[in-house]
Amino acid sequence: MKRARFTEEQIIAVLREHEAEAKTADLARKHGISEATIYDWKAKFGGMDVSEAKRLRALEEENTKLKTLLAEQMLDAAALRERLFKKMLGPAAKRAAVEHLQAFMSLSERRACSIVGADRKMVRYHSSSPPDVALRGRLRELAYERRRFGYRRLLVLLRREGEPSGRIYRLYREEALTVPKRRARRKAEGTRAPILVKARPNARWSLDFVHHRFANGRRFRILNIVDDIAKECLGTIPDTSMSGRRVARELTAIAERRGKPGMIVSDHSTEFTCNAVLAWCKDAAIYWHFNAPGKPMQNDFVESFNGRMRDELLNETLFFELDARAKIANWVIDYNLQRPHSSLRYLTPAAYAAHLTATDHRLRNPDQLRRSSVAPPAPLGVQNPETLTATG
Structure with missing residues (x-):
């Protein structure tokens, strides 16, 4: 003043x-x-x-x-x-x-x-770190190519390309590539006895249908067959209609190529409860387990696969009647051979199935097991093939 x-x-x-x-x-x-x-x-x-x-x-x-x-x-x-x-x-x-x-x-x-x-x-404050233009560009390309992949799977893909950077998550957040997800609240009702299966390929298969539409509005269905232990997709059969005889023929072709399963799990769809499928089970000596009515989560492995297929393929692709089979087949090949699976410690299903087969072979041959080196740790939720795993 x-x-x-x-x-x-x-x-x-x-x-x-x-x-x-x-x-x-x-x-x-x-x-x-x-x-x-x-x-x-x-x-x-x-x-x-x-x-x-x-x-x-x-x-x-x-x-x-x-x-x-x-x-x-x-x-x-x-x-x-x-x-x-x-x-x-x-x-x-x-x-x-x-x-x-x-x-x-x-x-x-x-x-x-x-x-x-x-x-x-x-x-x-002004950041003194390098701009990482090339890494940001490659991260955006992968995120746009696989729009339903989170940063963990994108990190696995970049690691395969030889990227040693530890800044992936920060760049992922700065580029606003987060995948929005809705998580419904689920309540457990009642108890059920778990199904014990061996941790090896073909121990248990799961079957289920997925419904979708072509670009012209016509409906079609996809029969998905999944190996529950290896998380590998064994077959996807799209068609506008499918009978029990067709299901039996497809299962026979997969069993001839891969070997018979120890068990098959499905719901009570008419295609799975018809006489043709029941006769096939009896002739092939395969146990078929049906879920309890109104309990789709008892078949959780194939339900999880259906969710991934709908999220990453069906909701992202426009299907025409002529190219639907090719697009679905290409996605299944990518799922089995390229896509990292979180429950398999981000291995691909095909790589993990090969690891299980090799481990089972070493356990059946003790002399070879003593000569071999220690196998890598099994993914979360999977034990050695000689143990029983509760699933379903």
Whole structure:
């Protein structure tokens, strides 16, 4: 605040001289002020003593401070209203909020940081890490090519290409490549006895149908056959209609190519409960287990595969009647040979099936087992082939 030229004592003394009938012009000339100043002093301090004048000055200073504080509070409230509906959960958001308040409300950096609750060092920080242009571009290409893959599977694909960087997750978040997912709340109802199977290929197969539509609106179905232990897709048969005899023929072809399963699990669809399938089971000496009615999660392996197929293929592809089989077959090849599976420690189903087969062969030949090196650890939820695993 600018220091006053005259104190209250001096002003009161001048007014006392004026009250003693001294002429205004003479007082103005004597003290080096204008006559208007004397009249202003008289209007403000007339009839007061020194203590009352000091009290008035103190009240004016306090009033000025209160006005300043009120103006600052109103400015802060306006700044908060400006950012009311904008989230400020990270450094980037807070940095943007500070820049916005500085640009549109002409606030200083210190004031804007105090309103937002940001550190000035954080606002002034500039990253010194390399831009990773090539890695970002390759990450975007993989994410756009496989739009339903999360960062873990994208990381596996980049590792296969020889990328040693540990910044994949940060770049994944900065490029906003997160896959939105809806997770329904599921409640367990009742109990059921688990099915014990050996941890080896062909220990158990699961069957189920998936329904979809062509581009012209015509419906078709896909019969999915999955190896529950190796998580490998053994067959996908799309068609507009399918009978029990067709199901039996497809199972016979897969069994001749891969070997008979120890068990087959499915629901109570008419294609699986018809006489043709029951006769095939009897002739092939294969046990067929049906889920409890209204319990699709008892067949959880193929249900999980159906969800991946719908999420990554059916919802992302436009099917025409002539190219549907080729597109589905190409996706199955990619699923078995290229796509990393999270429950297999991000191995592919085909690679894990080969590992299980080799392990089973070594266990059947103890001499070879003693000569071989220690096998890599099995994925989560899978034990050695000689043990029993509870599934279903």
